[in-house]
Amino acid sequence: MAIQPRNTKQKEAIRSVFTEAGRPLSHDEALTLSQEIVDGLSIATIYRNINVLVEEKWLSPVEIPGDTTRYEIAGKEHHHHFQCNTCGKLFDLQGCGIEWKAKLPKGFRTTGHEFFVYGLCSTCS
Amino acid sequence: MAIQPRNTKQKEAIRSVFTEAGRPLSHDEALTLSQEIVDGLSIATIYRNINVLVEEKWLSPVEIPGDTTRYEIAGKEHHHHFQCNTCGKLFDLQGCGIEWKAKLPKGFRTTGHEFFVYGLCSTCS
DNA sequence: ATCGTTGCAAACTCTTTGCAGGATT
DNA sequence: AATCCTGCAAAGAGTTTGCAACGAT
Numbered sequence: 001m002a003i004q005p006r007n008t009k010q011k012e013a014i015r016s017v018f019t020e021a022g023r024p025l026s027h028d029e030a031l032t033l034s035q036e037i038v039d040g041l042s043i044a045t046i047y048r049n050i051n052v053l054v055e056e057k058w059l060s061p062v063e064i065p066g067d068t069t070r071y072e073i074a075g076k077e078h079h080h081h082f083q084c085n086t087c088g089k090l091f092d093l094q095g096c097g098i099e100w101k102a103k104l105p106k107g108f109r110t111t112g113h114e115f116f117v118y119g120l121c122s123t124c125s
Numbered sequence: 126m127a128i129q130p131r132n133t134k135q136k137e138a139i140r141s142v143f144t145e146a147g148r149p150l151s152h153d154e155a156l157t158l159s160q161e162i163v164d165g166l167s168i169a170t171i172y173r174n175i176n177v178l179v180e181e182k183w184l185s186p187v188e189i190p191g192d193t194t195r196y197e198i199a200g201k202e203h204h205h206h207f208q209c210n211t212c213g214k215l216f217d218l219q220g221c222g223i224e225w226k227a228k229l230p231k232g233f234r235t236t237g238h239e240f241f242v243y244g245l246c247s248t249c250s
Numbered sequence: 251a252t253c254g255t256t257g258c259a260a261a262c263t264c265t266t267t268g269c270a271g272g273a274t275t
Numbered sequence: 276a277a278t279c280c281t282g283c284a285a286a287g288a289g290t291t292t293g294c295a296a297c298g299a300t
Contacts, residue, residue: 006254006299027290042257047290049255063191065239068289080227085236097227100240102205102218107247111210114190115225116239122232131274131279152265167282172265193264256297267286274279 013037014049015058024062024070024081024090064090064116080115086124093117138162139174140183149187149195149206149215189215189241205240211249218242 017033018025025033031046050071053059062070062081070090080098082091098115142158143150150158156171175196178184187195187206195215205223207216223240 003254004300008255008299010256040257043289044258044291045256048292051291061191065190066186066188066194069191082229082233091230091233093227093229095227098223098225098240100223100242102220102222102242104207104218104242104244105216105247107250108207108216108244109250110242110244112243114241114243115223117225117227117229117235118237118239119229119233119235122230125232125234128279129275133273133280135281165282168264169266169283170281173267173280176266252300254299258294259292260294261292262290263288265288267284269283269285272281275277
């Protein structure tokens with residue numbers, strides 16, 4: 001028989017911080033925000049719940065260069081991200097908005113692309 | 126007094142694998158290739174020498190999403206990279222070749238961008 | 251009462267560092 | 276001979292896992 005998930009305050013807190021953040025969060029960001037709701041919530045619980053939420057396709061991992069993976073609510077349409085050089089926070093960019101014409105080496109085939117913009121967010125400007 | 130660097134066969138082997146690879150290498154790739162030249166060369170020596178070569182600006186780190194940092198010989202002009210979905214190897218793309226027009230949120234400033242193409246290399250096609 | 255979930259601590263992986271022996275100058 | 280560098284093993288950081296206690300059903 002399939003497991004019967006239970007609603008714990010920790011789980012609920014974790015889902016709510018992603019819903020309210022409006023941007024992708026790291027494990028540490030999710031921990032800090034969740035602990036404001038449930039005191040003593042542990043980092044292991046963050047890792048476990050994020051992994052479950054990714055398997056359930058409620059969250060999607062956002063892998064970025066040179067920094068830990070962020071997670072965002074799944075199901076958004078194709079888009080890219082902006083990272084602030086100062087605070088490190090990740091933000092969504094609207095739409096894809098990219099055209100590229102790089103020459104591939106012979107015999108290479110393309111399946112997708114990723115794009116990141118760097119700069120200063122409005123708070124750090 | 127500044128330290129007087131010495132030429133060891135390990136250092137020479139590490140520099141040669143980057144010179145001959147023609148693409149950015151991970152620590153593990155550099156280890157495997159270097160051990161074909163100097164038997165028993167240790168992973169600590171790889172880490173130490175890569176760090177030194179980066180400080181000397183002979184190598185540049187190439188940070189990529191969701192995978193360990195690669196290193197390439199420094200001084201190339203602005204370019205981006207292709208990663209093979211199957212073997213994970215990273216390859217250079219010629220020129221930048223990107224135009225983008227994503228809308229930034231209000232008050233955000235841009236300082237740079239990164240771009241990655243994914244697909245299959247000629248060996249894995 | 252059952253059994254899914256949590257917090258803690260131990261285990262793992264990746265990277266860095268201390269140290270004694272070995273190699274280069 | 277002096278001292279830089281290497282290999283080994285231990286130490287750190289980030290992530291996962293085992294386990295006993297807790298808590299939702």
